[in-house]
Amino acid sequence: MNAEHGITINQVSRSFTGRGTLVQALSDVSLDCPEGSFTALIGPSGCGKSTLLRLALGLDAPDSGQVLISGMTPQAAAKSGKTGVAFQDAALMPWRTVEDNILLPLDVLGRKRSAYHDEVAKLVKLVGLDGFEKALPGELSGGMRQRAAIARALVTRPEILFLDEPFGALDQILRRQMNVELQRIWMESNATTLLVTHGIDEAIFLADRVVVMQSKPGRISRIIDVPFDRPRTPDLFAHPTFHALEKEIAEALDGH
């Protein structure tokens, strides 16, 4: 394990006091994602997955514990441009065109747009939004917005990638395609990736390890290694080990 270049989450807790009630969103969560690893995070709705990501992105601070990204504080890592993120909500800026939305991280990081011209074109094509480069988010369908958000997450060629249910609004065919593409990109870039997903099959297909969370309080209940070699192909979905893993994860989710 190389904590220096991956994601280190160390005994992190975070609770919220909403209207009078206290929600323990994360309770003593520890997780190490070594450099270049692909980790899938799976767990019931409200178990703290997004909260964990927000902590890793420096958007929120833990009550206790520590998060290190590439050995830096989340804020420092974000600033260095190492990270990329697709939020659960597409969070596109409604006044920016698809293209400009994809370019937003470059604007933030102060990088030259021109250097990314081809990259953007490739990404737009990858997510199937060619022809909609100049469209505004309001003119897109829900799935199309989510795809633009995925492209935005990838545009900086991040070393560390956070994806919060990026394929939730996509149809199965597109989702499979995107799974394959994501794997390719991951293998090329070797980015340390943390993927939140509700698709058990997706998790197994993509990840080295599937981290199963439980809620109330939000915690990690099991970590299941995925033994398949890369590149993985859609045939895998029919593999018996795949099914076994699916079952194992489903049971872990069920609280067994």
Added chain:
Amino acid sequence: MNAEHGITINQVSRSFTGRGTLVQALSDVSLDCPEGSFTALIGPSGCGKSTLLRLALGLDAPDSGQVLISGMTPQAAAKSGKTGVAFQDAALMPWRTVEDNILLPLDVLGRKRSAYHDEVAKLVKLVGLDGFEKALPGELSGGMRQRAAIARALVTRPEILFLDEPFGALDQILRRQMNVELQRIWMESNATTLLVTHGIDEAIFLADRVVVMQSKPGRISRIIDVPFDRPRTPDLFAHPTFHALEKEIAEALDGH
């Protein structure tokens, strides 16, 4: 077929001129959903599913063609309180608590809240938000917001129910639970239901008919009947006919 009490979509077309380009979101789409039927709408991202729903809700007008809900214009039907809807985006009012958000349709329709007290409690429980009745949307996770939106769609005991990917942000276990619950509610209320979904299995599990759409231009490419009796149980997912249907729909989606 009883056009008088179901949904009748008659040769509807709708195109958008976004930034410079023309998108034919719906091209000559006709669909009849008889009273009490359960129709699943499935199709690639951007094929016009949400557009179709918006037309049926009277939120948008077709360029040509006609939509009748219970023999009325969509607006009239909406006003009569016959319809319920869960949008693709949860669209909760940020200032209303979960409970008040669920009660919104009653407020709009001018119905007494008090008469729905038990109903709301039941629905909150159904979508697993008990304990969060007084929480504001900003204090919920993505999936929790979507669940609140589902409860809101059901609160009026609608005769006609529109659901736009209501379970997209839910984990598989919850999703299955919700599928079963939705079937139960549907059987009790006999509401004419139009469900947009990306889950082929979900579509088969729930619907009488699966309508497969294609994009560019948005159109209906196939309608596949689902022969299973009700109530359907989760065992069904292992049924051979189920798998055959899954394959058939997947192929239809693939453009075969």
Added chain:
Amino acid sequence: ASPFAFQASWINDAEFTGYFVAMDKGYYAEEGLDLSYASGGPDVIPESTIIAGKADLTLTTPDTTIKAIAEQGAPFKIIGTQYQKNPIGIVSLASNPIKSPEDLIGKTLAVPPVNVISVEAMLKISGVDRSKINIVPYAYDPTPLIKGEIDASLDFTTNVPFTIKQAGADATSFLLYDFGFTIFNDTVVVTEETLKSKRKELVSFLRASRKGWEENLKDTTVYPPKFADSWFKGTGRSIENELFFNEAQKSLIEAEGGIFSMSEEAIEANIKALAEVGIAAKREYFDTSLLEEI
């Protein structure tokens, strides 16, 4: 009693002591008038109030009134004057004294925009080149004068010198009147219409008011303190100030023909002074007949 509305030209200060006395002593009631008194202020254009019928009678600056009659055919008549000599003058600090129009050359003089024409007349009459004086607006606050930002201001000489003394300085002042701008002030003005229809009331008003002024001017120190909690309550001014004012205005008000009177010479002097600034006043703008009936 007949209702009669009087519009004053400024907020309640010693300038109107005579009327206050007349009201408090019941002189108007004795004359059969039910007088309603309206205070003025910077946003009250007295002539407007009589045109609009809000008041039957008002006090005005004669140059304004006469210009309006001459140039717009405004239906005003001047039926008397409170000040035989306009109390408006050039006020400066004794440490930087301006004693005559010539002294103004090269200086900064603050003048309420409405009075620029009066100053210009006085300068013309005195043969001083207007363009050699820097005239800036004045809004009744003498602070810039006290602090030396301006060299002089145009204000009521019956009033500001006191203020300046209070601020620890000494004032020098001269009246525009004394340098050829020989006009009245607080001229008593009515519309021709009122003159016709309320002649009796007007005479009664003048009579009662004259009585009030005479009573007040008998001893200028008597009434201001009496009004401290009535007419002068909450004006923001001090009774000492009103005492100074009352004393200072005495000589400007008193007239041989009785208070409010307008002698033919004085009217002539007004017409002549105004002619200097191109305001063609005529004798007929002044109606002295009511004064005779007092």
Added chain:
Amino acid sequence: MATKTPAAKTESVLSLRQKLARYSTVRNWLLLLVFWEIIGQLRLVADGALPAPSAILARMWVDWADYPPHIWATLEGAGAGFLIGNAVAIAAGVLFATFPLTQRLARGVNVALFALPPIAVSPILVITFSDMTPRIILAAIGCYFVTMSATVTGIQQTDRRIVDVVHAYGGRQWKTLIYAQMRSAIPAILSGLRVAAPNAVLGSILAEFGGGGRFGLGVYLIGSLGRGEPDRLWGIGLSATVIAGLAYLLFSLIATRLTGTSKAVTVPASPPAPKAEKSMVLTLALGTVSFALPFLLWWLMLAIMGTPAMIAKTPVGLFDYLFMMPSSLVSLGKLATALGQTLPMTMVGMAVGLSFAFALALCSVLYTAIIRGFMPVALVTQTMPLVALTPLLVLILGRGPSLILWITVSVTFFPAFVTMAQGLSMVSRAAIEVPKAYGAGPFRQLWLVSIPASLPYLFAATRLAVPRALLGVMIAEWLATGKGLGNLLNQSRGYLDYGMIWSVSVVSVLISVLFYQIVVAIEQRVLSKRGMAPAQ
């Protein structure tokens, strides 16, 4: 390795942070006060013309018996005007937002009401009405436009997704208004009320200059003006500020509580407003009516109130005055000269005023405590009548362009600042978190997200500021420089030259409408390009 802290402790740490923010605001207020005290004591500004707070307080102590009736009278005028003006404004705002056509029709009237110089309106009100009415009307006018604009902006910025939900249940205009638009507009409306509060107080005070009444801070101020005692004037001005400040504080507190729950949880991506079909005929017709309506109303008002013809020039009378009379050429010449003096400064004042407002609004995000600390000063500029403040300003700045700028900025910036700051505070957290996740500092967050997201508010602010700039320059001219339209207006009052008074008023309104129209045109281009709903 970090130590574990119980969650409860974190909560108290968090609220401690909030307490610290509040504390630093109070600290800034105190710092300001101490600073002012030192300046006053050492007579550093204008040879002691700016009194120290202690001197002002001491003076108020002495004068205390005078205050209650004055404060009470001003409260009455300002309060009634505030209630009436804002009620009308909110109703009108709702009407305009619901039926955009009405807004376009009423635009001329709206801007005219906002841009009319009080020095021209007040004398007319005073001779038309009596007692409290002029005060109430002027206070109400001071509230109307800001609150109306805020209401329209607030309603227009309602999240489309929420409106769709109401529509989907058959809710039409009325229900949409109640359940979605009004509630989401509340923070914006409150920002309008925040600006309206000082406007109402100042409006009442200005009308009090019209006399008639014996009591009111304005009456007190006029009486005190001649005393050359700044500490008294400041006492009066600060009393007005405190009245307005309390209202401001109240609405701020409510707004702060509600803003959090008013902004969208996720970034809204609603379909851009359909491009309005540009019918030249319709645009022209609307423009004409909107332009003609103020004239029509003006005529009607005069007819109804029966104001005499010498005072009340009808549009035709004004036309005669300006074009048909022997003196017309002279009058036009005077107007032209005055315009030539006023317009250039107006442009500069507008630019500086807006920049200042914008800078303040940005700082309200970046340096909250500093801006909150500055708010009392801002409120003083909004409630202290310029008649009282100008002598001091003249001592500090002279009577040149810097003074005109100062006055113009002080007359322009406040509504714009409050509106922009409100807009910035309404940006959804989810949107800001995108750049934040890429390490953007506060500046970049503002530049890349908050500012573009609040563009509609920015334009609303600009629309508020632009008509006021001319007014600011005119006030400065009237009080300090003796040039331009402001001086012409005041001088004409002295000459009973009602033709000129009306001419100046109409010209100043027309210019304001023109500027306003230019902003609307720019707004429409900029916003529709970004798929945002522009002003109609």
